[in-house]
Amino acid sequence: MSTSKPGYHHGDLRAACLTAALELLAEGDASTVSLRAVARRAGVSPNAPYRHYPDKDALLAAMATRGFHDLRDALIHADTQAADEDRFVLMAQAYVGFGIGNPALFGLMFGHPCSRNHPETSAAAAETMAVLAERVGTLVPAEQHDAFLTGAWALVHGLAALVMDGKLAADDRSALDAMIRSVVETMLGRVAH
Amino acid sequence: MSTSKPGYHHGDLRAACLTAALELLAEGDASTVSLRAVARRAGVSPNAPYRHYPDKDALLAAMATRGFHDLRDALIHADTQAADEDRFVLMAQAYVGFGIGNPALFGLMFGHPCSRNHPETSAAAAETMAVLAERVGTLVPAEQHDAFLTGAWALVHGLAALVMDGKLAADDRSALDAMIRSVVETMLGRVAH
């Protein structure tokens, strides 16, 4: 397809840079991603990426945007996998699981200034959170709605952040999921009744 | 005292580097902190810091350690400021308030690999969390203790992360504190007994 032409022009360097950058990020930490390394991996000169991204932050923002879309899709998928009471648990597990599976990307999405400064990334983040909010909206009486929504969101995000930071350890994935279930049910059980 | 001698030797360069680095971090984002800028601010040659920190990550870890100690102290102080039921609310407000007041440092503490790799920093983080854990221990029956502790911690940490990310807005500090109180009381209020 697009890989069959080694000519002067790449074909879709923009996308190639994005995937190269995501690969690099997955292989190491944030410092592994340099514009020049991305260019090398895409088989292109060090400056070529600048034709598609005004600066490094723009590339990082594009990566974060992709990350938010993937996270959103994972949440939506989890939301369809169970009956009502379990849905939020599954979404929490999916949220944390995404972080575990893509730690450096997760850190980029929530830790790097670029996600705040780029409107496209902020929009993707908002979309992602809207999925959580919709589910939470079905779980609680109206008068507690706002506080509960905020709390549930914070709970899930905090779980993810702490697990990613190694502050909460688990032997394997299923132990982790069990822990998440236990925590979420304990915390939400208090509110539900 | 130690600032009165402009001679060849600095006196306490180790501490000077730490405070210079913390100043730089407070003035901008993480990228503002370069070893060379730290050296400049301390009025010393670019390589002098290497006599006290083996590499840049070691300096960052020292900064994170300091951050955890300050956060711990803020939590301990909050814990003494009210009667039993309010203590956890005040601790949550202090936790988020620390993040608001030191966003870049907070990001370092919870986002950067150095806090995982340096034992001293990990220890400081554990100490900090122990303060939260102790308070939580008084709020809940033993069989729910683990899940509740994790949940409460995640809740507070998630609140801080979301507020810092601009995902939860508040007009001013007292509106923010009110929101935190509302969320915390909703999530764990009626279980106190």
Added chain:
DNA sequence: CTGCGGATGTGTACAATGCCCACATTAAAG
């Protein structure tokens, strides 16, 4: 007091990086 050794700070150096500029190539619009 002398001189000596280890701790601390300086200088030079190098590779890598982000980014700027001028130039080359090419695909597509006229």
Added chain:
DNA sequence: CTTTAATGTGGGCATTGTACACATCCGCAG
């Protein structure tokens, strides 16, 4: 076919992290 804008190349610059060799100084043994 010609022109033109998009895309990729090459060279260059300042900054950064860090290694190595040298300078300076504090404290201690004689």
